[in-house]
Amino acid sequence: MGDAAPRTPPDEPARLRLGPAVTLSMAVWLGLCAGYLDLSLIVVKKLALNKEGSFRAARDFPWTVPLGHVVLMLALGAVVAFVSWRRPRWTPPWAAAWLMGMMAFWAALLRLPISPWAGLALAFGMGKLFSDLVAARGFGPRVGWTRRSLAVFACVLAACFAGSTGRRMIGEVRAVAGLPPAPASAPNVLFVVWDTVRSVSLSSYGYEPETTPNLSRWAQRGVQFEKALAPSPWTYPSHASFFTGRWPFQINAQWKFSLDTPDPTLAEYLQSRGYQTAGFVGNTNSCNYETALDRGFIHYDDYALTPRALLTRTVPGRWMLENLLLLVDPYERKWANLQSRGAEGINGAFLGWLDRRRADRPFFAFLNFFDAHEPYVAPAGFAGRFGVAPQGLKDQQMLVDFIGMPKQLLTPRDLEMLRGSYESCIASLDDRFGRLMDSLEEKGLLQNTIVVLTADHGEAFAEHGIFTHSYAVEIQEVGVPLLILAPGAPGGRKEPTAVSLRDLPATVVELAGLGDGSPFPGRSLAACWRAPAGQPPDQPPSPALSEKADETVFPSPHGEGPNLGNVQFSVVSPFGIQYVRNGDGRESIYNLWRDPAAGVNMISFPEMAPLLPKLRGMLLDVITAERASAEVEGGYMAAYRDRLADVVRADAGRAVTPTEGVATEAGASGAEAGGQ
Known part of the structure; x- marks a missing residue:
């Protein structure tokens, strides 16, 4: 027994060997460390660097951002482990720790509004500190300080999950359980917004290329308003009016990016009447939870949580996916930038929620589709359907860069490609809308459902010298579709009266039989179709006003x-x-x-x-x-x-x-x- 070798104390530095277990545990440790640094930078940006005072991040960011960094570092760790196995001399432990530490901290520092090279210089020094720590104290699953710190990191991650996603899940269950009784036979309400869709590009509104055959098909079962005007030429103020019935200038919606008005929203009012409410959003720029457009929605699904979206919670993950997907699938690249999803994903999320909801409750569902917004990249099967089809990487890059490029550089071919790509996106939206409506009919829901389809604003393609939207109130930017299907409403009727979308809350509650005591200004648009064809309604709708x-x-x-x-x-x-x-x-x-x-x-x-x-x-x-x-x-x-x-x-x-x-x-x- 006297010949037994002395045992090394657990925390005594030992020669570090880069086996797979050590390398991957180092990747996890650094990923979590960088993730928590990134979290602190997100908070700093909200408090000091974003003029609107927002996180600009998904509600689940306290745990998905660290997890995203872990995924990135595990990918790097796998490469380092493989190289150290095949070529041990190429990767001395101190150099591997320095490299991995530098890359981890750089991934977090990219969040700051500083030069990436300045961030790399800072990360270089932080990586050296980590390498020195590893050299002094060792690293690995069997090293005490490594185990303890990983346990602390894991507990913090679990607490972040519980405090964000877990709390929200429990809150939804409680909110549904606490709903008051709903009126007998109360109809469901489905409110669909095609973001950035102008009526002058729709075949259902007389446009020659057949861009919207499904909208035309369903218009035969409802009322189509020929001159519907959005309150504003951009997303947030229009949606704020949709939900409150107030003009943008009444609720500061043109310049203040969070709905803090004391006026109730449509979702709040319907929830107070027993409706189970849910929102599914593609536009995470202007309709996310931080805009407070989620007020009254028990379930609000804005930032999608998918493997792709998990990576895009981090700055380098988003950059890598954007550049990779531009080569592989430009349509998916669009959603990586937004941490969102297209119409098919929105439909799937909504239909899945329908299957899980309480069937004894009427529902109010809001669906915002972002497919027609720039970049005008249509999914497979629709790309190039109209106009000049994009050819190769150069055209795809132009679609991505269009919003920020000098418009005087556009050639006639570019303009034709842009407009054609936009119309191809509308065609894909129309197809998904048709599929959604067919699914609801198969479920037997449409007989007792009010369906409203509209858009928040249009889009300009050099008309009046203007491109895109938010710059003017000409018809290209504020003229939008409006289709209403409701129990008792006529089918195939086209209403010529110019109407404002600020009347939508008053219309919905009146059609739902909840008009008595309604808090919403404006008048129900149902008065238009209740009047004989060709005659003005007894109660005229609100003036068709738009403001920029x-x-x-x-x-x-x-x-x-x-x-x-x-x-x-x-x-x-x-x-x-x-x-x-x-x-x-x-x-x-x-x-x-x-x-x-x-x-x-x-x-x-x-x-x-x-x-x-x-x-x-x-x-x-x-x-x-x-x-x-x-x-x-x-x-x-x-x-x-x-x-x-x-x-x-x-x-x-x-x-x-x-x-x-x-x-x-x-x-x-x-x-x-x-x-x-």
């Missing part, structure tokens, strides 16, 4: 007044005459019946002279009847209204009052156009 404004219009801190040149309002008379007015006094008039694409500004046409004062007065009436929030009133609305009021007063002496006769004259124009 952002925080750049507010007075500057240097004492300069509001920048009214960046404020723009549009109002469309009931039968299709659009009046657009900028804050600097520029005006446009379009006859949307004769000229659906608003290609001809009729402001100087002699026949418009008697109508112009009435349109000005109509717009003034709208923005006077419903005042803006205090911030918007003091920021730009009061100045805009005062200037418009001065012009209206200068029109005094005309034969009619500001709004008198607008519908009549516009209707005559529409009837004349319809006869051509």
Whole structure:
């Protein structure tokens, strides 16, 4: 027994050998360490670096970000383990620890708004510190400090899961269990938004290429509104109006990126009436949980949690997938950037939720599809269906880079490819919508379900010198589809009256039989189809108003007044005459019946002279009847209204009052156009 070798204390440094167990445990340790560093940087960016004060990360980021870093480091660790096995001399332990530590910390530091090379320099030093630690204390599953620290990391990860995803899962169960009784025979509500889809590109609205055969098919069973106007030319303020019935200027939605109004949302109201509510979102930029558009939704599925999405929770993982998928599958690359999924994924998530929900409860489901938004990359089977088909990596890269590139560099072929790719995306959306509706019919749900399909805004392709959206309120950017299917609603009816989507909450609750005591302003659009065809409804809908404004219009801190040149309002008379007015006094008039694409500004046409004062007065009436929030009133609305009021007063002496006769004259124009 005297010849027995002395035992090495557990924490005494020993010669490190890079076996698979040591290398992979090092990868896990470094991945978790880098993940927690990344978590702290996400919080720092929210508190100090993002002007809107948001995480810009999935709700489950406290545990998925560290897990994503672990996956990345395990991939590197597998390579190091293989090389050390095949070529041990190439990978001395201290060098392997230094390399792996440097790469782990660099992956986290890429989150900071600094040069990647500056981050690499910092990571180089941090990797050296890790290598020194390993050299001094050893590393591996049998080393005490390694086991203890990994156990602590694992407990923190479990706590992060419990505090985010676990708490939300339990909260959903409790919320469903605590729902009040629902009215007997209450209908379900399905609210579908095709993000970035303009009506002028839909065959169901007269466009020549057959982009939307399924929408046309289902329109035979519902009411299609020919002139539906979004409240805003971009996503967030339009959705805020969809859910509250308020104009964007009433709830600061044009410039404040979180819905903090005390006004209830449609989901909150329906939940209080016993509805089980759920939202499924493709647009994680403007409809994620941090915008508070999830208010009232018991289940809100925005950032998808898939193996692909897990990697994209990290900055290097997203970068690698974006570049790889651009070569392999450009359509999937689009969703890697958003940590989201396309229409097929949204449909699958919704139908799966339907199968799990309480069948004794009516449901309100909101589906936001992002497929038609740039980059205009359609899935297999639809890419290149219209226009010029993208050919090769150069064209795919142009579709990805389009939003930020100088538009004067676009060639006629580029423009045709962009528009054709956009329409191909719409065709794929239409196909998925048709499949969704067929599935709901097979389940026997459509007989007692209100279906609303619309879009939050359109898209411009050089019309009026504008590309994409959010820049103006011409019809390309605010003219959207609107189809309503409801029990008792007529089938195959096309409503010519111009309507605003701010009336959707009032419409839904009235159709659901919950209109008494409704908190939503506006009027139910059902009045349009209850009136005889060709006659105006007894209760006209809200004015078809659209607004473009952002925080750049507010007075500057240097004492300069509001920048009214960046404020723009549009109002469309009931039968299709659009009046657009900028804050600097520029005006446009379009006859949307004769000229659906608003290609001809009729402001100087002699026949418009008697109508112009009435349109000005109509717009003034709208923005006077419903005042803006205090911030918007003091920021730009009061100045805009005062200037418009001065012009209206200068029109005094005309034969009619500001709004008198607008519908009549516009209707005559529409009837004349319809006869051509």
